[in-house]
Amino acid sequence: MVRPRVIHLIGPGGAGKSTVGHALARRLGVAFIDLDEEFKARAGDITIYMNANGYHAYARQNVRSYMRRLGALQEEAVIALSSGFMTYDPDIHAGYLALRGRIATNPTTFVLLPSLDYEVCVRETVRRQLTRPFSRSSEREEEVIRHRFEAYEQLPATKVATIGPIDAVVDRLLILLRRTNTSPRQ
Numbered sequence: 001m002v003r004p005r006v007i008h009l010i011g012p013g014g015a016g017k018s019t020v021g022h023a024l025a026r027r028l029g030v031a032f033i034d035l036d037e038e039f040k041a042r043a044g045d046i047t048i049y050m051n052a053n054g055y056h057a058y059a060r061q062n063v064r065s066y067m068r069r070l071g072a073l074q075e076e077a078v079i080a081l082s083s084g085f086m087t088y089d090p091d092i093h094a095g096y097l098a099l100r101g102r103i104a105t106n107p108t109t110f111v112l113l114p115s116l117d118y119e120v121c122v123r124e125t126v127r128r129q130l131t132r133p134f135s136r137s138s139e140r141e142e143e144v145i146r147h148r149f150e151a152y153e154q155l156p157a158t159k160v161a162t163i164g165p166i167d168a169v170v171d172r173l174l175i176l177l178r179r180t181n182t183s184p185r186q
Contacts (some may be wrong), residue, residue: 007108008109009079010103017164020169023170024174055102064093084148110159110175113149113152113162115163118149122142122149125141125145126142
């Protein structure tokens with residue numbers, strides 16, 4: 001059986017994974033899967049879950065959810081991974097390291113960042129995160145993105161800046177997908 005192609009969108013909270021993912025999936029005519037939304041539908045509010053069970057339990061559940069969803073895919077899809085998905089502890093799940101490696105090296109994985117410039121990325125990520133109902137303090141948001149930026153930057157996946165009109169970001173992704181020779185119908 002040939003597995004359907006999956007386009008992965010990874011990056012920090014506030015990078016535009018959900019917004020861009022919806023628009024990209026709509027333009028491609030494929031399914032859109034948001035791991036955060038899937039988690040909320042299954043387990044409820046993420047913050048409440050983490051406060052009750054801890055971050056490691058959340059991360060383990062997220063990896064399991066991703067693996068289940070991927071195994072059940074019957075068609076192409078755009079998947080927005082949770083912001084920390086690529087930065088979980090290596091021992092969070094038995095198959096996590098191999099999974100993370102496959103996602104990171106997949107030609108249809110894109111790291112979305114508000115900007116490819118470190119300081120601009122930090123400022124814009126914090127600004128975007130503070131508009132969300134579940135945001136942490138600005139100091140904590142800044143600490144998280146400063147800690148994770150290097151991890152995102154070091155991933156071999158293509159980086160795409162999301163400052164600017166969503167349609168322009170989607171156009172850029174479509175060009176990059178065409179270059180992989182795996183672009184779906186358009």
